[in-house]
Amino acid sequence: MRDLLAEPRLRGLELTVVRRLDGLLQGEHLGLVPGPGSEAGEARMYTPGDDVRRMDWNVTARTAEPHVRDMIADRELEIWVLLDASPSMDFGTGLMEKRDLALAAVAAVGFLTARTGNRIGAHVLHGGTVRRLPARTGRPQLMALLRTIHTLPRAEPGGPARALGTAAEELRRSARRRCLVVVVSDFLDDPATWERPLRHLAVRNQVLAVEVVDPRELELPYVGVLTLVDPETGRRREVSTASPRLRARYAEAAAGQRAAIGAALRRAGAAHLRLRTDRDWVRDLVEHVMNQRRLAGAAPPPPRPGGGDAA
Template identity: 70%
Template sequence: MKPYLMAEPALRRLELTITRRLDGLLQGEHLGLLPGPGSEPAETRPYQPGDDVRRMDWNVTARTNEPHVRDLVADRELEIWALLDATASMDFGTAAMEKRELALSALAAIGFLTQRTGNRIGTHMLHGGGVRTLPARTGRPHLMALLQAAFALPRTRPGVAEPLLGVAAEQLGRVVRRRGLMVVVSDFLDAPETWELPLRKLTARHQVLAVEVLDPRELALPNVGILTLIDPETGRRREVATSNARLRRRYAEAAEAQRDAISQAMRRAGATHLRLRTDRDWVRDLVKHVMRQRRLAALAATPVLSTRPRTDGPPRGGDVA
């Protein structure tokens, strides 16, 4: 059974927390970016003839001695776009699954977590044949068809030229104009300078979740004697004496430096970073990430009371004497 089908019952009980105001959100479950009819309060403004008096903000009115009303945030459906890396470097795995399979499972998780009435999801699938785009549409049949198309992508033969992740991200930014949630699922093994700027451009307009998938053998070499290594993208082979402790240490240090560079590039780009491993319970890691984002969103929404006493008069609401 495919991993995304096994994980569906757990994933459907969750929802991704969107921490920024997005243009196109669903029925009050998420905050929209543009003011309009809705149920969530936004900014106050002076009253104008014709405004609904039921939206009068009496606290601001009393403080300013001028009638003020509070706008509402528009509630619309969420639009999700996923950039799925299915290049040759993803056809690798030494634990419970290949990186490609983990990436597809993550895509399925995003679809199940954000599947609501009116929500639309589309994909850019990056593989040896180029970039394949499936338009954003609603409904479970579309989501299942999208997942089936992703799972059916052919493997890329070694040595076949493939587009870079940064190029695909730039294409996605040009195609998608409406603000929404962008999910980039990849091992991010391309040089960070090739994808950091395109990712930053996406975060300037959208909420971006970067899902990094990796295998434990990419972090450390086992001591198994002579090991033949094959580059899945170029087909180059090299024999390595893994019994050499110095070689294993240098490999681990280089791998750690590479992952640090990836994390720093994502941080500079402003993307939310989620790391999934083929040797871990990826569903549990995803749940932890969602719950952590929920707590951060709740803290950001909690008003902070001043703890400094006022010196220009008696205490008032919001001050602690």
């Protein structure tokens, strides 16, 4: 059934990205992750709030008006997606399942970065194995990658599993050049198992961590007796949600878990984007991009070739 729905679903995702996000990044990775880029862009008039360290003194002297020069992101970027397609991603009580939200995140990154010749590939963690999709350019290749992700069968609960940290380490070893790595997961594994591999990955690459969350993972609804199923092991447990104390303890534990995930991602040096199945993921992505652009604008300019700071 997912095979039949793949093409219209992917075309719909492409239209969503084009209509609502096109022009925001203009095919550049600046804004997806912090960092001012390394290539000088066009000079423009200075406006209050601009970083004075980016003043273009030649243009300022020539025009007698203060000008700054923006930095643009590196071109011909190689993007690698590390996608967690474990059983816990086959869950959702909001507008979609977590696996569908993960697909939307990968599609947004792909469509927004592919049009300037950037290559995108993926390592897909599924069924105890890592499936490697080579990095290639062009819309047909991107659509093929998204189609492969969309048609993945559901992982069997309790089946063999490959740790997210192990997959991140494998990706680090296989990446031959500096790249943008987008890790899409619910990050429900113990942070101690993936924090160090992500930190190693971020030493040489830019890393964007897309955390996919469902509201039922944050709080229990008051619905009487609820059967809870662990998607990773298949174990079941019946819980009475009538107890306010139980619901409060669940929400407190869930908040602590998410705080630990966020702290581990910060320590790993990854930009953190949280998407929820019950929210407008496009709006959340736009807010993330705006925040990262503000961070990029506040960052000092890169050092000049050959070393030394600007005078």
